[in-house]
Amino acid sequence: MKKYLPFIILALLFLVPLVGLNSYIMHILILVLIYSLIGMGWNLLGGFCGQVSFGHAAFFGVGAYTAGMLYTKLGWSPWWGLLLSLPVVLVFSLVIGFICLRLRGPYFALATLAMGEVFRVTSENLVTWTGGDVGILLRERTWVSKIWYYYIILLLAIGAFLLIKKVMGSKWGYYFVSIREDQDAAESLGIPTTVYKTLALCLSGALTGLAGAFYMSYMGYIDPKVVFNLHDISIVTIMVVMVGGVATYWGPLIGALIMVLLAELIRSNPGLGAAHQTLFGVLLVFIIIFLPNGIVGDFRKIVKLFKPGRAG
């Protein structure tokens, strides 16, 4: 049963749009996949390699703006952003890595937090390049129906999933985990930690940038406050992974599903709408105390909890 589970999930994901869901539900599903793609990117660096970033909005925004500026400056289709965001994000990853990766633990987290904000403020002020606060608006969308967007982000997410599985089963993956567990020990076992941390950051940034580039084409509008958003991108991404399960393969997908549904549920309730950040905070505290490894990581614990007659 467990062996076939991934295939069943995959088949469901492919078949879901064929049922003829309304466009609101399709939008929710697409959001889930976008967040799970960002979550997978974050998880590679933060979960597997242990470098917790509070600034992943930087990569997301750079990806989105690459796509957007191809459209405004060159008149290209923003879909080219999916391809061209990769080299652009890589260059920015190297710069961010050069600055932040010499720091460890909380200092790295704070530096990335600052980076995310630096990117937001910069993009607000580089008006000639980015359009500043006016943002970038696509005059026409590629498709009216959401089905194609869904399949494109689904393929991107599956590609990212397979890539991460492949990487984590290889030498790189073992080195990433070694660095997470103990950087000094890793170094003394012959692992050039700076090189591998940079690799993890580049891969992580690239996946997040892809999500950003897709977001531009899908939403048709970006501005610095949306794509470089500290809360909605950087922090929610961390929550997605923490809720789903840090350093697990399925965690980001499960986490994204829960977080997006929860956010929509709360927002659609007029009485609760404004309190959604508060409730996210409460959820995070709950997860850290009771399920420190997230839903996927602590799945056995959850099953045990609900099995009758096992208590005491």
Place this chain on the structure above:
Amino acid sequence: MTDLLRVHSISKTFGGLTALQDVSFSVQSGEILGLIGPNGAGKTTLFNVVNGFYKPTVGAIFFKEQKISHYKPHRICKLGIGRTFQVVKPLQRLSVLDNVLASAFLRAGSKAQARERALELLRFTGLYEDQDVISKGLPLGKRKRLELTRALATQPQLLLMDESFAGLNSTEINDLMKITREIRDRGTTIMIIEHHMKVIMSVSDRIVVLNFGLKIAEGTPKEIGSNALVIEAYLGEAQSA
């Protein structure tokens, strides 16, 4: 015998504290060199200097006649110096096999090759049966051996063992002593820090003694055992009683 490692008048200061002062000695190919001294004598600091975690304030270190004292630890490991830590540092959430596999990658061309080497080493150190155990759950004795196996997986020519025997019971000590000798017989030179006098006296070919960052003696176990300075460092001056 040739000098595999040459420590040339090393000093290391941390602010105003002198941890090592003008220490020189060499390690010869194929020997087991013991490093002893009271707590705070600078033994682990010396390992950290050799291993590249610290840059020496003064002096230089040569490995196979190549100056290594300005290299980073991973580069020094790649050149052939492996080490274990006094406080064991396994990859807690990984299995024993994965722990060893992670370091075997250093000299393996493929995962299959790394795996093969890791398994062979686990058989050698007696952890083969425990290969699937998550290393967090291992008892201390086995964790110490895992630490050793990981260092061996980098195929060092010189192995630095930092108190690998501390906290073990007498059976475990005897097993580990046998393993230590076998590592040497397989061609790896060993430098070992140890507090267990029984172990150090029986396993070492030569011993270097540090006290307050100074080298106070060097010689065979027999010479060290009768050296007045060493006895004084350990037991205090005779007339003070």
